[in-house]
Amino acid sequence: MEFISATVIIILGCVARLLFLRRRNLRGPPCIGGWIPWIGAGFEFGKAPLEFIEKARIKYGPIFTVCAVGTRMTFVTEEEGINVFLKSKEVNFELAVQEPIYRTASIPKNIFLKLHEKLYVMLKGKLGTFSLYQFTGQLTEELHGQLKDLGTHGTRDLNSLVRQILYPATVNVLFKKGWFPTDERRIREFHQHFQAYDEGFQYGSQLPECLLRKWSKSKKWLLALFEKNIPDIKTHKSAKDNSLTVMQAMLDVLEMETNEQKGPNYGLLLLWASLSNSVPVTFWTLGFVLSHPSIHRTIMEGISSVFGTAGKEKIEVSEDDLKKLPLIKWCILETIRLRAPGVITRKVTKPIEILNYTVPPGDLLMLSPFWVHRNPKYFPEPELFKPERWKKATLEKRAFLDCFVAFGSGKYQCPGRWLALLKIQICIILMFYYYDCNLLDPLPKQSSLHLVGVQQPKGQCRIEFKQRK
Numbered sequence: 001m002e003f004i005s006a007t008v009i010i011i012l013g014c015v016a017r018l019l020f021l022r023r024r025n026l027r028g029p030p031c032i033g034g035w036i037p038w039i040g041a042g043f044e045f046g047k048a049p050l051e052f053i054e055k056a057r058i059k060y061g062p063i064f065t066v067c068a069v070g071t072r073m074t075f076v077t078e079e080e081g082i083n084v085f086l087k088s089k090e091v092n093f094e095l096a097v098q099e100p101i102y103r104t105a106s107i108p109k110n111i112f113l114k115l116h117e118k119l120y121v122m123l124k125g126k127l128g129t130f131s132l133y134q135f136t137g138q139l140t141e142e143l144h145g146q147l148k149d150l151g152t153h154g155t156r157d158l159n160s161l162v163r164q165i166l167y168p169a170t171v172n173v174l175f176k177k178g179w180f181p182t183d184e185r186r187i188r189e190f191h192q193h194f195q196a197y198d199e200g201f202q203y204g205s206q207l208p209e210c211l212l213r214k215w216s217k218s219k220k221w222l223l224a225l226f227e228k229n230i231p232d233i234k235t236h237k238s239a240k241d242n243s244l245t246v247m248q249a250m251l252d253v254l255e256m257e258t259n260e261q262k263g264p265n266y267g268l269l270l271l272w273a274s275l276s277n278s279v280p281v282t283f284w285t286l287g288f289v290l291s292h293p294s295i296h297r298t299i300m301e302g303i304s305s306v307f308g309t310a311g312k313e314k315i316e317v318s319e320d321d322l323k324k325l326p327l328i329k330w331c332i333l334e335t336i337r338l339r340a341p342g343v344i345t346r347k348v349t350k351p352i353e354i355l356n357y358t359v360p361p362g363d364l365l366m367l368s369p370f371w372v373h374r375n376p377k378y379f380p381e382p383e384l385f386k387p388e389r390w391k392k393a394t395l396e397k398r399a400f401l402d403c404f405v406a407f408g409s410g411k412y413q414c415p416g417r418w419l420a421l422l423k424i425q426i427c428i429i430l431m432f433y434y435y436d437c438n439l440l441d442p443l444p445k446q447s448s449l450h451l452v453g454v455q456q457p458k459g460q461c462r463i464e465f466k467q468r469k
Contacts (some may be wrong), residue, residue, distance in 0.1 A: 015421040029074055029357045030060040033067040033220055040067035048448040050342050053368050055377045063354055065363065066211075069206065074348075074359050075366045078376075080402075081354045085367045086409040090344035092414045096364055100205035105269045106223070111260055115253065119266075122253055123415040128245055128397055130421055133319060134142065134243065139426050140317045142169035152467040157442065157460045162283045163191060165427060170274050175247045175267070176236045179229065190225075193218040198276050202452040222271070226264035234263075235246060246270065278420045280454045282427055285335040287461060288385045288441040289428075299327055303433050310469030311434045318427050323428065329395065331389035332424050338385065340369035342451035368457065378403035435465040 006087035022185050041377040044070045045052050053075060055065050062078035078083055079235050085091060094116055098109045125131065146165040149468040167190070168180035197204075200215030209216045220419050238244075244252070247270060251263050303327045305333075307315045322329070348363045359365065374382040379389070379401075393401045398418075400407075407414040431437065 001430060004336065015371045025283065027356070027358045029063045029065045029354075031065040032056060038070045040069070042068035045158060048425055049451050050368075050370060050448045053342075053373055057371070063105050063357055063359075065359075072360075072363045073204070073366045074363045075347075075368065076354060076389050077356075077368070082367060082372065082403070082405070084352055085365055088352055090348060090350040090352045091151050091365050093346055093408075095347040095349070096345045102220070103206070103209070104201060104204050104272075107262060107265045107266045108260075109445060110339055111258060111262060115257055119250060120254055120255060120412065120415060122249055123193065123246070127416050128324045129418055132418055135419060135422060136317065136319060138173045138177075139169065140425055142432070143427055143430050144314060145169075150435075150465065151231075153465060155462055158280075158287060158439070158463040159283050159457060159461070159467075160464060162279055162286070162427075165196075165431075166279050166282060166423070167191065167194070167275065170269070170278070170423065171429075174245060174270065174274055176233045176245055177238075183414070183462045185197060189221075193221045194271070194275065198220060198272065199456075201272065201276065202450065205452065219268070223264050224266050226267040230267065233267075238251070239257055245351055271414060274420075278423060279336050279456045280339065280456055281332065281336055282424050282463075283351070283418070283457065284339050284454075285424060285428060285441065286437070286463075287457075288335055288338075289331055290437060290463070291443050292385060295327070295331065299325075299331070299428075301433060302327060307429075307433055315430075315433060317429055321429075322422075322425055325425075326395070327387060328425050328428055329421065330390035332421060332428075333382070333390050333393075333400070334385055334387040336406045336454070337373045337379065337404060338383075339446055339455040340373050341453050342370050342455070344405070345370050367405060369432045372403055372405055375403070434468060436468055438464045 032041050034042070034044070041052075045066060052066075056066065056075070057077050063074065063076050063081050065072055065074045067073075076082060094113055098112050101107050101112055102109055130422075135340045143165065146169055150161075171180040173176060181190055196214055196218035200212055200218075204215050204219070209219075230251070233247055235243070236245070244431060250266055250270065254263055254266060256262075279455055289299060305389070306321050306324050346365045347365075348359055348361050348365050350361055352359050352365075373379055376382050388399065393399060393404075407417045441460065444457045444459040444461055447458045450456050
């Protein structure tokens with residue numbers, strides 16, 4: 001009898017718990033799953049993730065959960081959810097990215113969690129606004145060299161042209177002057193492997209490496225390249241002021257904080273972070289400007305007023321010069337608004353309340369800068385390229401427009417954002433100063449597949465350039 005009573009109590013307790021959990025689940029956001037366990041909505045989501053996000057927002061409202069490939073992703077699209085994403089102490093950046101970083105750079109989670117704060121502080125200081133003056137001259141010098149190699153005239157795919165200019169300039173500044181290969185065969189190898197790694201990064205961050213043979217081969221090639229060159233990078237001395245490059249400063253932190261030899265892995269991560277977004281932003285900015293004749297004309301007039309009308313003299317670009325050409329920075333920021341990352345992510349560590357819904361711990365909280373930047377409530381006429389909207393931003397105080405979230409926000413806002421903007425500004429100034437440029441093709445649409453990082457072009461776009469006389 002006692003056994004029967006105990007059994008009844010246990011059964012009733014289980015039923016009560018199930019009812020309680022079901023009631024709690026009613027407070028969860030609308031959930032999009034699928035009929036295949038673990039895969040969930042993975043197939044539909046993977047076909048065109050940007051379009052999937054917007055269709056789900058229209059159908060389910062400003063917050064919804066997508067279950068795909070064993071992961072719960074809860075998307076927020078309006079102010080309350082955005083504020084929770086950016087400001088809540090119950091969401092965590094490091095826990096959200098530790099698995100993707102392990103997959104893409106082979107950095108173990110325990111080492112990443114141990115070093116991330118220290119490396120972030122170092123990068124924030126090294127790449128912050130008060131340190132930018134150290135890079136202006138270096139970038140100008142490197143970009144001069146790359147533009148000189150273009151010759152007097154030519155026709156090229158704009159994306160390939162930008163890669164040819166920015167790959168070596170960025171590598172030589174951040175890692176070691178002269179480190180980028182100069183031999184044609186080695187240059188082709190670098191381009192081939194970095195492009196394969198970059199294009200497959202999104203899939204490499206989610207799937208086992210054994211399923212991505214081409215991507216895995218390029219990842220290993222890049223790691224081997226760093227393995228071979230780390231000793232040389234470490235001992236390199238600046239000929240001018242004996243200052244450390246960013247990679248050298250990173251190696252110092254690694255050596256001080258851990259016995260693990262992870263220099264090549266962090267070198268790969270720094271390489272990807274410094275090139276993966278700045279290259280497409282430069283492509284799109286040049287493309288947008290050349291597609292808008294009045295904006296192009298105004299920029300050319302500004303460059304001529306600061307540097308003169310001829311294109312032959314070797315010019316130096318200073319911070320004061322950049323301040324006299326605000327339209328170029330406005331164009332870059334407007335480009336980033338229109339081609340922003342598909343998602344940025346945090347991990348929920350404790351239950352959080354958003355719009356009367358409870359998001360459980362373990363969910364990835366997802367924000368889509370691409371779609372936030374297309375909300376007319378925040379950005380009127382959102383599909384139009386309107387750099388003049390950035391007049392309202394107090395850029396001299398390093399403040400962007402409200403709800404501009406391409407660089408993240410809060411504690412772990414992108415530490416390289418100011419250097420990236422500086423590099424792209426100088427590149428555009430020098431390109432337009434030395435060459436008359438025209439697009440030969442319409443500007444392509446962005447790919448609908450890209451979630452990680454700035455949107456890539458869907459197709460080629462040729463540019464004709466002629467040296468100015």
